[in-house]
Amino acid sequence: MKRENKSAADLHTGLKRREFMAMLAGCTAGLMVPSFLPGEGKLATATTSSSDRLGQRLPLRKLGSSGPVVTNLGVGGDHVGNASEKDAQAIIEKALEEGVRFFDNAPLYSGGEAEERYGKFLTPKYRDVAFIMTKTLATNKKDALEDLDNSLSRMKTDYVDLWQVHALQSPDDVKARIQNGVLDAFLEAQEKGKARHIGFTGHGSYKAHLKMLEESPKRGVKMTAAQMPVNPADPHFESFVIHVVPKCVEAGIGVLAMKTLAYGRFFGGNKGWRRTDVSVKPAIPAVLSVEDVFGFVWSLPITALVSGMETVQQVSQNAAIARMTWSWNQTERQKRIDAMAPFAGPDLEFYKN
Secondary structure, three states: OHHHHHHHHHHHHHHHHHHHHHHHHHHHHHHEOOOEOOOOOEEHHHOOOOEEOOEEOOOEEEOOOOOOEEEOEEEOHHHHHHOOHHHHHHHHHHHHHHOOOEEEOOOOHHHHHHHHHHHHHOHHHHOOOOEEEEEEOOOOHHHHHHHHHHHHHHHOOOOEEEEEEOOOOOHHHHHHHHHOOHHHHHHHHHHOOOEEEEEEEOOOOHHHHHHHHHHHHHHOOOOOEEEEEOOOOHHHOOOHHHHOHHHHHHHOOEEEEEOOOHHHHHHOEOOOOOOOOOOEOOOOOOOOOHHHHHHHHHOOOOOEEEEOOOOHHHHHHHHHHHOOOOEOOHHHHHHHHHHOOOOOOOOOOOOOO
């Protein structure tokens, strides 16, 4: 009897998840530039990109309801810091050549070296075309403002396009940072023109994101973006897609996807900084392709997929996928979610609390 009840509950949960995903995917239209092509789910991403002085940009999406437009693919700063200086320069320049204009970073990445590489290879020649984001782990106002000034100095720029509260861990973490004036620092940075837009990130607990979404309006803070894990395994375990993305859409906040390949664990192994004694089986290419995973992300109301690209070949591969026109209905999206059921959980998404 207990087994039957559990199966019924699981079936109900699965049906509710399917209904939810269908609803959520329908919100993607509002982010497209300019819009859907005729017909269900046919995203006009292959025909709506535009050019700048460097050439054709990748497809553009709006960063929330009132934010700027950005390319749908972004360069992950962590991997720029981990690469050799020669490779870092090549990755940045190849990304620009392929039409990427969104560049992520943070002081945490290689102790500031990733930001220094933007100061060497990105801002001197390309600041006018690059949307640059950085973050702060600071837990008080003074340290946050110092972090920003140091980031601007390393990257040789007077402002960042997006500054984010970095790596929220829990509701209590959110509460403590707010009480210690971190959001006040962000408002001050905006007023002084050092940060054009502000947001927050995290991959530990979706509850932290929900707390920030609840508390920031009370402080008079208008968030432009929120960064979080988005991939077809996420709906099975402590899901940001299910719990946070709809709240962001409702609030007009742009969603930035990270951990799209679970820090590489979609390919198997135990890459990462936690539970390294556990090796997961590869989901790619066993049940999904990289195109499947990225397509799942871009079929949802996600503004940009921030990818940690380690080689120029990966940059070109990801950019080619970003240019595709996705024509997925909900059945096709659900197929990717179902395929990840045997792999999903804390060993794959080890970064979740």
